[in-house]
Every structure is written in structure tokens, then in C-alpha cells.
Amino acid sequence: MSPIRPAILALEQNGIGAVAALGLGDPDLLPLWFGESDLVTPDFIRDAAKRALDDGHTFYSGPRGILPLREAISAFHKRTVGVAVDVRRISLPGAATLAVVTALQCLIETGDNIVIVSPIWPSIFQAAAAVGAEVRFARLEEDWNAAPARWHLDLEKMFALCDARTKAIFVCSPGNPTGWVMTRDEQQAVLDFARRRDIAIISDEVYGTLVFDGSAHAPSFLQIAQDDDNLFVINSFSKPWAMTGWRIGWLVHPLSLDRQMGVITIANNTGPTSFAQYGALAALSPQGDEFRGIMLERCRSGRDVVQNFLDAQNRMRWMRPEGAFYGFLRIDGMTNSLGFAEDLVRKARVGVAPGSAFGPPEDTETDRYIRICFAQDTALLAEGLSRIERALAAW
Numbered sequence: 110m111s112p113i114r115p116a117i118l119a120l121e122q123n124g125i126g127a128v129a130a131l132g133l134g135d136p137d138l139l140p141l142w143f144g145e146s147d148l149v150t151p152d153f154i155r156d157a158a159k160r161a162l163d164d165g166h167t168f169y170s171g172p173r174g175i176l177p178l179r180e181a182i183s184a185f186h187k188r189t190v191g192v193a194v195d196v197r198r199i200s201l202p203g204a205a206t207l208a209v210v211t212a213l214q215c216l217i218e219t220g221d222n223i224v225i226v227s228p229i230w231p232s233i234f235q236a237a238a239a240v241g242a243e244v245r246f247a248r249l250e251e252d253w254n255a256a257p258a259r260w261h262l263d264l265e266k267m268f269a270l271c272d273a274r275t276k277a278i279f280v281c282s283p284g285n286p287t288g289w290v291m292t293r294d295e296q297q298a299v300l301d302f303a304r305r306r307d308i309a310i311i312s313d314e315v316y317g318t319l320v321f322d323g324s325a326h327a328p329s330f331l332q333i334a335q336d337d338d339n340l341f342v343i344n345s346f347s348k349p350w351a352m353t354g355w356r357i358g359w360l361v362h363p364l365s366l367d368r369q370m371g372v373i374t375i376a377n378n379t380g381p382t383s384f385a386q387y388g389a390l391a392a393l394s395p396q397g398d399e400f401r402g403i404m405l406e407r408c409r410s411g412r413d414v415v416q417n418f419l420d421a422q423n424r425m426r427w428m429r430p431e432g433a434f435y436g437f438l439r440i441d442g443m444t445n446s447l448g449f450a451e452d453l454v455r456k457a458r459v460g461v462a463p464g465s466a467f468g469p470p471e472d473t474e475t476d477r478y479i480r481i482c483f484a485q486d487t488a489l490l491a492e493g494l495s496r497i498e499r500a501l502a503a504w
């Protein structure tokens with residue numbers, strides 16, 4: 110008998126990786142498939158990390174991140190959501206992906222379940238499955254008749270998925286891939302329910318500042334929760350500051366985990382990369398706030414390019430994203446998103462993520478979508494969209 114856990118053997122390569130494997134490295138391919146903009150990390154952040162290297166910050170730096178960075182993160186929350194988060198609740202285990210894994214490790218025993226609002230970035234439900242959770246999907250519903258068309262979360266249906274073995278509800282808002290933003294009232298209802306049922310909330314807010322309604326941040330669970338609520342908030346330097354390759358993010362956790370978080374982060378990673386933390390510190394400076402503004406404008410222009418493109422044709426539509434930087438495009442007459450995305454790589458030289466990656470196989474509706482990242486140069490984006498349109502005509 111193999112000692113390998115069945116939950117690990119059951120994991121499959123997600124569809125984004127499968128499509129990328131076909132085209133990575135092709136210089137003529139337009140990459141819209143991953144969750145990153147085409148901008149290189151700004152130089153003031155790179156310079157700060159280079160200086161840190163030259164100053165000898167090449168040693169272990171402590172399990173939860175250097176104190177000045179944790180304090181700067183606390184100040185960032187104060188600036189963006191108006192809440193002074195106690196530094197004892199802030200830990201940097203490594204990248205946000207590892208923050209998700211850490212939160213899951215704190216909550217899940219084999220056989221427990223987690224309810225995840227979908228469509229959702231596949232690493233989330235794969236990480237949950239890997240720690241031994243049964244994953245239950247609370248799928249957002251399409252409301253095409255609303256003006257404008259919008260995603261809708263049926264809270265009662267989501268609550269009905271929870272039982273005595275439910276340890277966590279996972280919500281990502283603004284959403285990847287949908288751009289859906291959860292309202293304050295919805296958050297309050299989820300928090301009330303979770304408190305009553307002793308269920309934790311994992312709130313993925315890595316796109317929190319990338320919102321298009323003019324506010325500094327999408328509604329955050331931090332604004333309504335107490336220090337000792339079972340709330341885990343995931344955040345990352347990757348998206349607003351174009352730092353995906355740096356692998357650095359953070360976790361806000363219940364105050365009661367102050368001590369244990371040091372223990373678990375040592376066990377997982379000894380701590381985050383030392384010199385990357387100095388780059389992250391620079392990202393939280395006023396110059397970093399200015400760069401976030403530039404990134405948001407890039408996203409806004411990208412969203413406009415996609416909207417204009419959609420207005421001019423009749424086979425693709427979207428629920429216009431309220432935040433994040435993805436277009437989740439529904440294509441009439443296309444029911445095999447992986448096959449279509451593979452075809453786009455081979456014949457049209459454009460990389461997109463297949464909708465099927467963002468939910469379980471039985472969610473056939475999601476298979477009618479593709480996801481593109483629009484945080485790109487507008488000319489490149491427009492060229493990518495017209496390649497998709499041409500390929501669709503022949504599909």
C-alpha cells in the first residue's frame with residue numbers, strides 16, 4: 110500500500126497550467142493567462158531590495174516578518190480601510206499563497222469541510238483539498254437581467270452548505286476571476302452566521318485596493334470584525350505593486366494566535382525572504398501608494414478596452430468587473446473552455462485561462478467562460494482580443 114495520501118494523488122494539474130505548458134516561451138504569444146500585469150516591479154522597490162542585499166540582509170530574519178514591515182502593514186490597513194490592526198495579528202509567512210495554506214492548517218483536520226465562493230482561483234481549492242478538506246462550492250449566480258448585469262451570492266444557499274464539520278467559509282472579494290465585490294451587508298450576514306456556528310472566515314483581499322468605484326478599498330471584513338473573531342485575512346504585495354515573483358504577502362489572524370503563528374510559520378518556511386521584505390517596506394511608502402494609483406489606472410484603461418471590444422461584437426459578454434483585473438468572458442456557443450484555450454495558443458498565439466479551471470468539473474456553466482488579465486498595455490490587450498475574436502469565428 111502506498112503511504113502517499115489519496116488527497117495528494119487526486120490533485121490534478123489545473124487548467125491554467127495545462128494551457129500555459131503549451132505556449133510558455135513562445136515569443137509571438139500574447140500572455141493574458143496569468144494574474145499579473147506586464148509591468149516590471151517599480152525601480153524604487155527593486156532598489157530597496159538591492160540595497161538590503163548590499164547591506165547584508167541575507168540571513169534568517171525571524172518567523173513572522175521584520176517589525177518595521179509589520180508596523181507599515183498595520184499603517185496601510187489604517188490608510189485603506191480605516192482600521193488600526195494590532196501588529197500581533199500580522200504575520201508574513203512568505204507569499205499570500207502560503208498565507209492561505211497557513212490559515213487552512215490552523216483550521217482543517219482531515220474530513221472537515223470548507224465552503225468556498227466560486228468561481229475561484231484554483232490554487233485555493235487545491236490547497237484546501239491538499240490539507241484534507243472536503244471542498245464545497247457556493248457558486249455565484251449570473252444575473253444577466255440586472256442593470257448592469259452582475260454576479261449574485263445567494264447567502265441562504267451558502268449557509269445551507271455548512272454543517273457540523275464546516276470549519277471555514279472562504280470568500281475572495283474583489284474576486285478572481287469574476288471581479289465581483291462583496292457588499293458590507295453581505296459581509297455582516299456572513300460574520301453573524303459564522304459567529305453563531307463557530308465557523309472561521311478566510312477573506313482573500315489581495316485585490317482589495319484594486320476597485321473601480323473611487324473608494325480606497327473594497328469593503329473589508331477587518332472593518333466589522335473584532336480582534337478575537339475567527340477571521341483570517343489574506344493579502345499580498347503581488348498585485349497592486351507588480352511583485353508577483355517576489356513571493357511575499359501577509360496574513361491577519363485572530364489575536365489568540367499571536368504566539369502560535371510564530372511556531373507554525375517557522376515550521377512552514379522559517380520566515381519570509383529577508384531582502385524581499387525591504388522591497389515590500391518600500392512598497393508601503395507614499396511612493397508605493399502613488400504606484401498603486403498608476404496600477405489602478407492601468408486596470409481601468411484595460412477594463413475600458415475590453416468593454417469597447419465587447420460592445421462591438423455579439424458572441425462574448427461579461428458581468429463588468431467591479432474590482433481586480435480580470436475579464437471573465439462568457440462565450441456563446443463555446444462549451445469546452447480548455448479545448449478553446451488550447452486552440453487559442455496553437456492557432457491564434459494568445460494565452461487565456463480556461464473557465465473550467467475556476468470550479469469543479471460538474472460546474473459546466475463555468476466551462477463557457479475564459480479569463481483574461483487586463484492589467485496590460487492597451488495596444489497589446491486590444492491585439493490579444495482581436496486574435497480571440499478571429500479564432501472564435503473559426504471555432
Ligand SMILES: Cc1ncc(COP(=O)(O)O)c(C=O)c1O
Pocket residue numbers: 144204205206207230281285313315344345346347353356357358
Ligand atoms: C485570489 C488570490 N489569492 C492569492 C493569490 C496569491 O498571491 P501571491 O502571489 O502572493 O501568492 C492570488 C494570485 O493569483 C490570487 O488571485
